[in-house]
Amino acid sequence: MVAIIDYGVGNLFSLRSSLAAIGAEAVVTGDPEVIRRADKLILPGVGAFQDAAALLRRDGLDRLVTEEAIGGKPLLGICLGMQLLFDVSYEYGEHRGLGLIPGRVVPIADAIPAGLKIPQIGWNALRFPKPSPLFRYIREGDCVYFVHSYYAAGCEDYVTADTEYGAYLTAAVQRDNVFGVQFHPEKSGTVGLDILRAFCEEGAVC
Amino acid sequence: MITKRIIPCLDVKDGRVVKGVNFLGLHDVSSPVRLAKFYSDCGADELVFYDITASAEGRALFTDILTEVASTIFIPLTVGGGINTVDDFDRVLKCGADKVSVNSGAIRDPSLIPQAARRYGDQCVVLSVDAKRVDGQFRVFAKGGREDTGLDAIQWIKSGVKNGAGEIVLNSIDTDGVKNGFDLEMLEAVCDVVDVPVIASGGAGCVDHFKELFHALPKVDAGLAASIFHFGEVAIPDLKRELAADGINMRLSGF
Helix, strand or coil: CEEEECCCCCCCHHHHHHHHHCCCCEEEECCHHHHHHCCEEEECCCCCHHHHHHHHHHCCHHHHHHHHHHCCCCEEEECHHHHCCEEEECCCCCEECCCCEEEEEEEHHHCCCCCCCCCEEEEEECECCCCCHHHCCCCCCCEEEEEECEEEECCHHHEEEEEECCCEEEEEEEECCEEEECCCHHHCHHHHHHHHHHHHCCCCCC | CCCCEEEEEEEEECCEECCCCCCCCCCCCCCHHHHHHHHHHHCCCCEEEEECCCCHHHHHHHHHHHHHHHHHCCCCEEEECCCCCHHHHHHHHHCCCCEEEECHHHHHCCCHHHHHHHHHCHHHEEEEEEEEEECCEEEEEECCCCEEEEEEHHHHHHHHHHCCCCEEEEEECCCCCCCCCCCHHHHHHHHCCCCCCEEEECCCCCHHHHHHHHHHCCCEEEEEECHHHHCCCCCHHHHHHHHHHCCCCCCCCCC
16 A cells, blocks of 8 residues: 555545556545555655654654665655655755755756756656666656756766756765655656556555 | 647537538547547647536446547547546546546646655646736736636746646636737746646637747747647648747657
């Protein structure tokens, strides 16, 4: 069973529906017991980093998710949920993340030439600097849907996908059992469903 | 690089798609759910649903349909029509919409844009504008293009973006329905003053009109159309392949 962690951030309708569409058994929950019992965890998130990190801490879910991930349970962070996996974010200040993957979350504007629109909104192609089990059902060049103004930097050793938007921006990371995707697989058509399927399938992801 | 988006628009009234639909081999073509699935399978990059129902029953039916669409297809969905308050945003977002488009509601109450942007983020708020040339000016029209508001469209769009609109849909009343091409002049005037995505609407009649749009105005992010897609005059897979062959960046796999 996959637990989609509900900590009061964003709308989980599409994520829940997309897991139902691939036949994955999933629950949306903030209950620590259910999270402990789950085989795999998905950490979603939209909005501001600081607010999301505070909400996650309010219920002690930050510690629980960290413990479960360190214990080897597969964890997939999506969009802001992926950014929360890193050490620190510089979105409106300096805010601590979960520290599960070394790196920092910084503005796209620092990396790309002036004139490109921010946020990056739309479909962009993936490039795979190294193979990842998460992408075993899709191909390099497939497009996924992005909506973001910040990206993860300083995590080169863990980047499994990037995307070109004036510069190559981190699109996905993996450190052992901890995965993160900057884009929205639940809004990326069949390519997105194939990524979720690779994560949710019975048995080990990696 | 980010791809240009092709967006079919579905007007829904009392639970059915209006404006007529004429697909070979697709039965019950006025079912919004069937049509949404068809478009998603053809490679549409996003869908826009406009609720043109006036009654409360129709509105409830619309949200039921939206829920079904959002449970079945997994590409971005924008919803508009009858969005007058932040509660209306809440209503459609809970049913699976990703973005909400405001038009007359924002003209009646300009504070709607900043309120919604604060609550849901700029990326969620789409300002849809129906504009027409009047006395040498691009003028904003309300109520489905029937009422001249006296507002200057360029100023209105600039202030909308400043207040938190994360995307603009510009529908030119002058070119809408004429099938003679998009309103490049009006679109350029808008692209010059905003730095958020601009979606062109009104006037597409054939593949060449999309080529012309994306080549002439690289700052336009997407082309939106309704009847040419519904009537099968332009097939989305052919359109996307032809645009890609012409050097325009398109999403071609995964559907």
